[in-house]
Amino acid sequence: MAHTSSSTPPPPQSSAVPPSHPFNTEQEDNTSPIERPSQTTLTSKVIPQRKPLLRLELRDLSSEGSRAFLRLIHASKALEQAVDTVLKNLYTGLNVSCIPPTRSVTLVLRDMDGVAYTTGRDIDDDHKEIHINTKYISHISESRQKEEIMGVLVHEMVHCWQHSGFGTAPVGLTEGVADWVRLKAGYAPPHWKRHADCDWDAGYERTGYFLEWLEKEHGEDIVRRINDGLRECKYDADTLWHACCGKSVKHLWGKYQKSLEKSE
Template identity: 55%
Template sequence: MSSPQPQSRLLPPVILMVSSPTATPLADQSPLPIQSNPPAKPPRDPHPRIKHIRLVLKISDLSCQGARNLISTVNVITTVEEAVGSVFRWLYTAESTVPGTRSVTLVLRSMGGIAYTTGKDIDDDHKEIHFSTDYIAKISPERMKDEILGVICHEMVHCFQFDGCHTSPSGLTEGIADWVRLRSGLSPPSWKKSADGNWDDGYEHTGYFLEYLEQRFGEGSVRRINEMLGKTSYEEEIFWKDLFGHRVTELWKDYGRMLKEDSATDDIVIVENGESLDGDASSLTPPESVKTDDTGAGEGVV
């Protein structure tokens, strides 16, 4: 009997680069905030682009505690590959148009904050995720693995998501990243659903609102939001109506009501142009152009 042929890897191998400490300028940092998670669904057929993304690891100081903790806690190659897979699983299908990101470098170094993602000055298609080893060193042992996976998952979304040519509210951008983290089963126990404040306050606050949209309007709703941001600039008055047939303020009102009520059939009040419109929760249904088929793929949104 012939020996089995080795299986090809889904992603190209991660390249390990260990360098001496350098004075890297800090970019605007994206601090991540530290329920039960929805079960992660099995991946769809992988997008053909995923095989061509180059993944690189840079560690400025192998002797620091944060770097030691990460390397001893997770398999870095698997962690980075699975983070890329999560982004493509939840935001794209095999037929989707995706951003032109060609490489992602995970940089572990001493810095303030938690993590941030940036593009290289000479070519924005090459992304860098900077992850603070000082922060990693302070994570409790019981939270170490899930927090590392969650932060990398969140930041990986920023490497591949659309943002309406830089017109999307930052709260929506961060909310989509935390929604992917939520859907990947990596939400911290401290996260809570809340309709206080504004819908675009970002992070898990917006992430849970996006999960409400996913449940209300069908599987693939957040994917359609991301796809729309890849095709047009963000104009709030028309963006949400084109996708879901309602203003985002109406959707946020309904979300708040759903958090308070035990039944989805309880009455809600939608405020529009200063006037209260009585209705029930079932009135917030998607227009015909964006109803989903059995696969969850959106129709009529181009």
């Protein structure tokens, strides 16, 4: 869904990430494999059991948004790249059976309200549709258009592959995971900011930056563990957060709030 947000974030581009950080997946790397630092664990591709069918549907070729999309985006590469980014960030190091059996993703560009949303087909939830509003695309400033389209695509692609405790996880958590992957992919828009004047599950980048902080505090695979904890059971706050971090989410959020106060 739409990304509600505010001002200047530290750029989450992979180039800004310290070398010890393993989420450096989008970086252009011209060094030979031997010269590459060994800790870039997310460079290897995560392959799902079944390669998803990727499709594109343009409902109105004459719309400004469709024209901009076709001018700026290599659709087949962009969709593949979005799938790769999501699978790397959510499933590196996990068994392939942990990955949802998504069989197809159709990107639909059309005139509608809002920014974007993702849905499963009524008859078969393994077939996903990502709808992006062409009017929204046409209103983005030209200098940001390509990055923003990719950012929205990566966010929505997360919804095609993430677990949600059979739909019981707080929406703020699943939206936070989606924006966390967008952040890791280097597509955080310039207006994103760390906020803690809200609950931990306020969602989007507010929760996304909290998850980024949790990585530093509780290990680089923390979001993968949280996502996997939502695979086979319904969301239970106590069980999930204690299993992943050994503490309640309220306690963790309090620590995060304090860390932001200090850095102000």
